[in-house]
Amino acid sequence: MGKKLFVLLVILMSLSLVGIIFVQAYFINNTFKNEEEQFTFNVKKALTYTSDKVVKLEYEKYVDELKKLLAQGTVPDSTDLRSILVYKQNESANQIIVYNTGVLEENFKIPSFIDIGLDSLTFSKYTGITTKQVFKNTDLDNDLAIAPDETINSIYSLNKLQMATFEAQYREEAKNTPIHLRVSKSTINELLSKKLLENNIDIDFEFSIYHKDLATKVQSDNFELQQAKLGVPIFLDNNDESEYTLYINFPERNKFILSSIIGMTLLAIIFTVIIIIAYSSALYQLIKQRQISQIKTDFINNMTHEFKTPIATINLALDAIRNPKIINDQDKVKRYLGMIKDENKRMHAQVENVLRISKLEKNELNISKERVKLHDLVTDAIAHIELIVENRNGYVKTHFEAPNCDVLANETHFTNVIVNMLDNAVKYSNDEPKIDIYTENVGNNILLKIQDQGNGMSKSVQKRVFEKFYREHTGDVHNVKGHGLGLAYVKRIVDDHQGYVSVESEKGKGSTFIIKLPLIS
Incomplete structure (x- = not known):
């Protein structure tokens, strides 16, 4: 896959993921707003119900008080009778029917029970009276002097008119009554609680009745007007106006609204997190695979480069041996055969490195451990590179300061570990290789430090130096041969020995590799 196509795919996938997150956030926000509107609607219903109730x-x-007073026989101050007379003639029956309808208004002056500051109040009671009289046509000449054959009397209350009058009087008189004498906190609380529960709102609330902008005695203990978002007028007068407002607030309003959508929100968040993790992991793996692909390509190029020289040397040596002038020269034949053997060993060693790493990854490499002295392993490893160091006019100095150096290790593999690190110290020293080896005891562990004065490495290289196939990029220049397998092998072997390996380095000032191993008694 080309780099441009890969970048395009990553951008498109990222935009899609961001779009999904924004869409989910949009729907969650809309759901919250809808729940908030429904909550406000239900609260307003409860407030209106409470105000009306x-x-x-x-x-x-x-009204009950008025009825009690009337039942006690309160005498009206005055009466007024307004009557309407209706005639209806029935010629077939030779009759005339007279309807007399009257409205009796009685005014009562009674003690005030609304406001104790008033001595009395006046109210009117209306009563309807209807009579029906039937006359023969011949009786009309006597000016209705003869008693009717049939008289029907019925007395009834004009409820609508009476109620309207009562209500108007009640409102007018009640306006002057202090609010705390008209309604109690417990009544407001009970009515609001009942109506809110009917609408499935079961949370604490605070309420208060305000006269214009001033608080009244009718309020809960912790009410704060600044938090109150909802209110309705209460105790309307005859003009449907009121100076009183019933307010309500909910300290845990948002929490209650969120609780209704918390399940959906949590599921959305969980699935979004899963998608993000899966996407990030997939993206990481894609980038990692591209890096590995590039590293493997470099590895094959380096391997080809390193095999090319020994193969060419072997071919030249074989061609020389087949030369009739040389085949009879035993010394030259032995020399060329030695070159072929050395180059063959070199290629075999490289292949062996690859195979060892492969077996380590598959846990197929059998590493048996026994008690060994780390100082002895270091001494054996130095012997492998001592001639190369001397040939370049360098040195390897040991500073064994650890009194206890017994460890549980595989002698062969751990010797290879030390050889690999010493070999790196030699290869990455442009001048004479100068290597110092230190040991010291720290608690129940022994530290092995291999310090060189070579090229060193940057911080970014230090983080990846133990990765398989990794080598520092130096452009197309291959001054140092290798495949990035040596230090990967070192880390795998040290980890298998329950140890820890690290590096401290500075570009141009050399490197120090540190191995920490547990001691055995």
Whole structure:
């Protein structure tokens, strides 16, 4: 896959993921707003119900008091009778029917029970009276002097008119009554709680009745007007106006609204996180695979480059041996055969490195351990590179300061570990290789430090130096041969020995590799 196509795919996938997240956030936000609107609607219903119910309860109390007074036989101050006379003639029956309808208004002056500050109040009672009289046509000449054959009397209350008058009087008189005498906190709380529960709103609330901008005595203990978002007028007068407002607020309003959508929100968040993790993992793996692909390509190029020289050397040596002038020269034949053997060993060693790493990854490499002295392993490893170091006029110095150096290790593999690190110290020293080896005991562990004065490495290289196939990029220049397998092998073997390996380095000032191993008693 080309780099441009890969970048395009990553951008498109990222935009799709961001789009999904924004769409989910949009729907969650809309759902929250809908729940908020439904909550506000239900609260307003409860407030309106409470406002109407309080007025109704007060009015019913007012009417009950009036009925009690009337039942006690309160005498009206004045009366006024307004009557209407209706005639209807029935010629077939030779009759005339006279309807007399009257409205009796009685005014009563009674003690005030709304406001104790008033001595009395006046109310009117209306009563309807209807009479029906039937006359023969011949009786009309006597000016209705003869008693009717049939008289029907019925007395009834004109409820609508009476109720309207009562209500108007009640409102007018109640306006002057202090609010705390008209309704109690417990009544408001009970009515609001009942209506809110009917609408499935079961959370704590605070309420208050305000007269214009001033608080009244009718309020809950912790009410704060600044938090109140909802209110309705209460105790309307005859002009449907009121100076009183019933407010309500909910300290845990948002929490309650969120609780209704928390399940859906949590599921959306969980699935979004899963998608993000899966996407990030897939993207990481894609980038990693591209890097590995590039590293493997470099490895094959380096391997080809390193095999090319020994193969060419072997071919030249074989061609020389087949030369009739040389085949009879035993010394030259032995020399060329030695070159072929050395180059063959070199290629075999490279192949062996690859195979060892492969077996380590598959856990197929059998590493048996026994008690060994780390100082002895270091001494054996130095012997492998001592001639090369001397040939370049360098040195390897040991500073064995650890009194206890017994470790549980595989002698062959751990010797190879030390050889690999010493070999790196030699290869990455442009001048004479100068290597110092230190040991010291730290608690129940032994530290092995291999310090060189070579090229060193940057911080970014230090983080990846133990990765398989990794080599520092130096352009097309291959001054140092290798495949990036040596230090990967070192880390795998040290990890298998329950140890820890690290590096400290500075570009141009050399490197120090540190191995920490547990001691055995």
